Amino acid sequence: MSKATTPPEANPEASAEANQAQVQAQIQAVEQAQSPEALMVAVQNLATSQSAAAIPALIAVFGYNNPAAAAIALRAVIGWQEAAVAPLIAQLDEYNYGARAYSMRALATIASGQSLEVLINAATNDFAPSVRRAAAKGLGNLRWETLPSNDPNTNPKSNFSADPSPDQGEAQRRVFAALSSLCTDGDWSIRYAGVAGLQALATRVKELEQTVVDFLNQHQESDRSVRARIQWAVNSEQ
Amino acid sequence: MLEPEQELAQETQQLTVEGAIANLRHPDTSLRYYAAWWLGKFRVHSPEAVEVLIECLTDEADRTELGGYPLRRNAARALGKMGDPRAVPGLVTCLECSDFYVRECAAEALGQLSDRASIPALMQLLTGGVAKAVQTPGRPHLAEPYEAVMAALGNLQAVQARELIQPFLDHPLPKIRYAAARTMYQITGDDTYGKFLIDSLLDDDIKLRRIVLRNLGDIGYLPAAEAIASAGVESSFKLIALKGLLDHQLELDEQQGLDSLSMLSRGAIDLMALMDNLL
Numbered sequence: 342m343s344k345a346t347t348p349p350e351a352n353p354e355a356s357a358e359a360n361q362a363q364v365q366a367q368i369q370a371v372e373q374a375q376s377p378e379a380l381m382v383a384v385q386n387l388a389t390s391q392s393a394a395a396i397p398a399l400i401a402v403f404g405y406n407n408p409a410a411a412a413i414a415l416r417a418v419i420g421w422q423e424a425a426v427a428p429l430i431a432q433l434d435e436y437n438y439g440a441r442a443y444s445m446r447a448l449a450t451i452a453s454g455q456s457l458e459v460l461i462n463a464a465t466n467d468f469a470p471s472v473r474r475a476a477a478k479g480l481g482n483l484r485w486e487t488l489p490s491n492d493p494n495t496n497p498k499s500n501f502s503a504d505p506s507p508d509q510g511e512a513q514r515r516v517f518a519a520l521s522s523l524c525t526d527g528d529w530s531i532r533y534a535g536v537a538g539l540q541a542l543a544t545r546v547k548e549l550e551q552t553v554v555d556f557l558n559q560h561q562e563s564d565r566s567v568r569a570r571i572q573w574a575v576n577s578e579q
Numbered sequence: 580m581l582e583p584e585q586e587l588a589q590e591t592q593q594l595t596v597e598g599a600i601a602n603l604r605h606p607d608t609s610l611r612y613y614a615a616w617w618l619g620k621f622r623v624h625s626p627e628a629v630e631v632l633i634e635c636l637t638d639e640a641d642r643t644e645l646g647g648y649p650l651r652r653n654a655a656r657a658l659g660k661m662g663d664p665r666a667v668p669g670l671v672t673c674l675e676c677s678d679f680y681v682r683e684c685a686a687e688a689l690g691q692l693s694d695r696a697s698i699p700a701l702m703q704l705l706t707g708g709v710a711k712a713v714q715t716p717g718r719p720h721l722a723e724p725y726e727a728v729m730a731a732l733g734n735l736q737a738v739q740a741r742e743l744i745q746p747f748l749d750h751p752l753p754k755i756r757y758a759a760a761r762t763m764y765q766i767t768g769d770d771t772y773g774k775f776l777i778d779s780l781l782d783d784d785i786k787l788r789r790i791v792l793r794n795l796g797d798i799g800y801l802p803a804a805e806a807i808a809s810a811g812v813e814s815s816f817k818l819i820a821l822k823g824l825l826d827h828q829l830e831l832d833e834q835q836g837l838d839s840l841s842m843l844s845r846g847a848i849d850l851m852a853l854m855d856n857l858l
Contacts, residue, residue: 408813442814471815478858530818534858566825573843573851 364392371398377407384410388417396425400432400447404440411443418447423487426453433459438469445472449479454488457512461519464538474534477523480516481541485509513546521556529564536567540574554578596623603631608641612650619657629663636669647678655681659688667692671700679715683724690731698737704728705743709750725750726758730797733765741766753782754790761794773800780810788812796820799827804850814857821857825850 367387374380384402387395395417402414418425429448434440445463448456456479463476488509520542523535536557543553557575562568594602594617602614615635618628635654643649655673658666666688673685682704689697704723712721729747732740740762747759757779764772777800779791789812795803796819807820825847832844 408811471813474818474858478855529822530815533822533854537855537858565829566822569825569829569843569847570851570854573848576843 360390360392361394364390364394368395368398371402377410380405380407380410381413384413384417388413393421393424396421396428397432400425400428400444403443404434404437406439415443415447419450422451423453423455426451426455430456430459438467438472441467442469442471442475445475445479449475449482452479452482452484452487454483454485454512457483457488457516461515465519465522470528470530473523473531477520477531477534477538478541480520481538482545483516485513485545488512510548513542513549516542517549517552524556524560524562529567532562532564532567533570536570536574540577543574543578550578596625596628599623600625600628600631603628603635608650611635611638612641612653615650615653615657619653619660622660624661624663626663629658629661629665632658632661633666633669636673648676648681651676651678651681652684655684655688659684659691662692664692664694667694667697671697674700674704679718679720679724683727686724686727686731690727690734693735695735695737698732698735698739701728701731701735702737702740702743705740705747708743709746712747712750712755721752721755725755729758729762733762733798736766738766753779753784753787757787757791757794761798764800765798770802773798773802776800777803777806780806785812789816792816792820796823799824799830801828801846804853808853808856818854818857821850821854825854 364387367383367390370383371380371387374383380402384399387399399414399418403411405411418429425447429444429451433444441463445460448460460476460479460483463472464480465473467473467476517539520535520538523538524532526532526535539553539557543550554575557571560571562571594614596618599614599617602610603618605611605614615632618625618632632654635650636658638648638650638654641648641650651673655670658670670685670689670692673681674689676682676685686701686704689701705725705728707722712723712725714720715722725747729744732744744759744762744766747755748763750756750759757776760772760775760779763769764776773795776791776795780788780795780803782788782791788810792807792810792812793816795807801824804821804824807817807824810817828844828846828850832842832847835844837844
């Protein structure tokens with residue numbers, strides 16, 4: 342597993358030990374909050390923690406059915422960038438699609454190559470549209486330079502080494518296949534997200550730009566708004 | 580919290596158009612009920628489907644314990660989505676059905692079929708005004724489906740209903756006030772009503788905020804775009820409302836002679852940028 346990075350303002354060595362007791366108290370305050378207001382305050386405090394130990398507790402807040410608290414937790418989790426990816430994947434809540442949508446938004450925004458498999462699976466197989474849309478957006482925006490290079494298909498947490506280009510190319514083709522499959526979904530919002538994802542992919546991966554434009558130009562779309570989104574994507578890539 | 584489009588993601592049963600039409604006459608009422616829903620969901624534009632669904636509007640076989648007509652409800656919903664004006668007389672008759680939900684589905688459907696011949700029958704349900712618009716004892720609804728009726732009148736540009744609708748702006752229930760404001764905006768174009776809806780996005784109750792969003796999306800009220808994007812409501816609801824605005828904007832662009840296949844207006848692009856942020 343890759344090592345945890347701390348937020349820019351933190352002093353990694355000093356803060357880890359000094360804050361340990363404090364962060365445990367902050368986590369407890371979140372877990373034991375008795376009212377929505379108390380939860381908000383507790384999550385706000387935990388969000389300022391510079392200890393990576395806070396990450397799992399912040400992710401757990403996604404499942405508390407409190408959108409305001411979840412929004413604060415989401416911002417904090419995203420702030421941890423790569424360090425939050427493994428806990429986000431490990432803690433994906435398969436029984437609560439509301440919580441899963443927050444996790445997916447966090448993964449989509451961090452856009453780490455480590456999330457590749459999770460994002461492809463969510464975009465194509467999840468039943469909840471909010472989860473699928475967030476995953477589609479994340480796939481389009483993946484930061485390819487963060488992709489583990491030796492075998493992204495089977496071992497997303499492997500060490501970073503070797504020549505990245507062949508595996509990245511394969512992964513990029515899989516992302517294109519996943520996103521283009523969304524464009525035939527029965528739900529307009531999934532198709533919309535698929536188009537937005539494809540546009541982002543074409544912008545980030547020059548090798549796929551023409552493939553994406555050709556695909557979108559040939560695509561038959563019945564919905565007026567999605568058609569406009571396709572047009573915007575095509576115009577942007579020309 | 581249930582996402583509005585979630586049920587769409589869970590369809591499992593496979594039907595064909597022919598199979599669905601045949602099932603509308605099946606002895607098993609649950610198959611008839613499902614077939615009617617299916618034909619509407621996939622907007623099957625089949626003259627034959629319309630004919631059979633019109634027959635279903637007078638069905639007597641499928642009854643609930645309380646005397647409701649489930650098949651009639653689904654048939655009305657489906658006919659609203661098919662856009663065939665032949666359904667109007669049957670739907671107008673449904674406005675007098677003893678089942679509240681049949682009246683509601685019929686009103687909604689009539690608002691989707693742009694035949695203004697149904698306006699007088701819809702207005703009939705508003706007579707008695709706010710005084711009559713009270714909870715039906717023992718039931719979770721008011722005397723008539725006021726929201727659906729007012730929305731339909733708005734969609735049909737029923738200017739003649741203006742005096743009838745105005746008093747509902749003072750109805751004790753917020754959702755009825757929103758429906759009245761939405762319709763008043765549709766028939767007058769007066770921004771006061773649109774602004775009232777935008778202000779209502781700050782209501783303390785999230786369920787009411789969702790209703791306001793739906794109204795703003797349905798009427799495509801363009802000045803509400805930013806307020807919708809930042810409303811305290813789940814992203815799914817905001818995305819759907821903004822799509823309503825985008826559809827409306829694209830329609831206006833087309834009327835201006837902008838062919839959206841080659842040219843997009845600034846307004847349309849701004850709306851899509853807001854929508855992208857909600858994915």
